[in-house]
Ligand SMILES: Nc1nc2c(c(=O)[nH]1)N[C@H]1C(S)=C(S)[C@@H](COP(=O)(O)OP(=O)(O)OC[C@H]3O[C@@H](n4cnc5c(N)ncnc54)[C@H](O)[C@@H]3O)O[C@H]1N2
């Protein structure tokens with residue numbers, strides 16, 4: 001006789017794609033703010049940046065040499081002045097004359113071309129000394145014919161005036177900062193007073209972080225049981241890896257260092273957990289990330305606290321709704337997503353501030369916490385930061401060796417990218433994939449998206465993978481050729 005099927009679980013297992021859709025549907029880009037260029041790295045433009053003026057703003061020389069009238073060349077010309085970068089010559093060049101010019105300097109009026117000094121012969125008087133070959137002469141013989149525009153950059157040839165040089169939604173890196181600076185950034189398209197050298201970008205989220213678990217010891221801090229930070233941990237105690245790891249992951253994803261609110265280690269107690277959520281709301285956190293306490297044990301209280309079902313919620317003044325409580329994924333099955341708010345009311349009985357925080361209650365196993373953070377928290381942060389496409393980037397790669405599939409859940413297998421040709425690069429898999437082995441995350445460039453089993457994904461077959469590492473540091477260097 002086959003045993004009866006287990007009763008349906010309160011939280012059905014959501015496919016991962018649906019879980020990402022749910023969290024993204026609850027997150028909004030944060031309101032725009034104006035910041036100086038110097039702090040724009042990693043932020044996302046809320047408005048287009050329009051060049052305040054053409055670049056170059058004047059016809060400029062591309063070479064050190066002589067500004068000439070093209071119709072005079074070849075021929076002998078009097079040098080009547082000099083136009084240098086930062087010290088332009090404003091008087092006109094007549095026929096038969098030319099001006100010494102340096103790279104980047106404005107072309108004087110009347111001139112329409114530049115001849116590099118290497119293509120000119122100096123005409124020296126008896127009393128001229130010519131120690132410095134680069135110094136201007138009083139007269140030169142231009143050896144070649146010239147055409148108008150030769151060795152010059154026309155006004156606006158790099159950037160026309162009024163052109164959009166950076167589009168809203170652009171992630172700002174060092175080169176975008178350079179482009180914005182060159183454009184003067186004064187004419188940023190927004191309705192408000194113009195401010196020099198500022199950019200209009202989306203705000204950055206505030207993220208509150210807690211590790212939950214009676215067994216946890218804050219690294220460098222005494223556990224509640226131990227008397228001194230210098231004492232060795234007692235039996236059953238575990239160093240808290242998740243909080244330092246996820247604080248760094250949040251900063252790597254674009255949260256400001258000062259916008260990570262450390263809620264510490266919280267005990268497996270509904271009242272303590274509810275107070276922790278209340279503290280995060282009072283700190284105005286947009287996102288609350290916890291780890292641990294979301295599975296099936298008798299000390300796993302987070303789901304009841306986040307759904308507002310625990311009596312402790314009334315005392316702490318919080319209410320919440322759990323949007324999903326399990327996801328069909330390995331590792332990370334108990335991943336829980338909720339929205340919480342304060343239940344304080346004003347004198348009219350309305351919600352005091354209406355602030356709602358998104359809560360990601362990640363599983364406690366460090367790998368499960370790390371993988372779920374990448375898969376759902378990172379896209380949420382990107383959406384709040386204003387990314388045009390907040391989802392993780394997906395690539396195709398070829399499996400180096402057979403991988404056994406999990407019979408129950410699609411698996412996110414941590415892997416290192418390497419180039420296909422023989423090279424001394426690390427192997428594809430980061431090794432044993434159990435969710436407590438955090439070393440399987442170190443050096444991982446991608447999460448291979450392996451389907452649910454049965455069976456095996458064959459070595460040599462193509463698999464999709466989500467990028468979680470910095471590919472600039474990946475072992476995908478081609479041999480020099
Ligand atoms: N009967 C069932 N038991 C479990 C199930 C299930 O479906 N039925 N799911 C398993 C899965 S999958 C996972 S993942 C874990 C997740 O459990 P929790 O989220 O409740 O996490 P904890 O029990 O609190 O901790 C799990 C593990 O990780 C260690 N841990 C926790 N926090 C940290 C930290 N900050 N730093 C380092 N290590 C940490 C903790 O000591 C445990 O070893 O549940 C399974 N159980």
Ligand code: MOO
Nearest residue numbers: 331332333368435
């Ligand atoms: O899903 Mo749990 O994260 O297997 O270890």
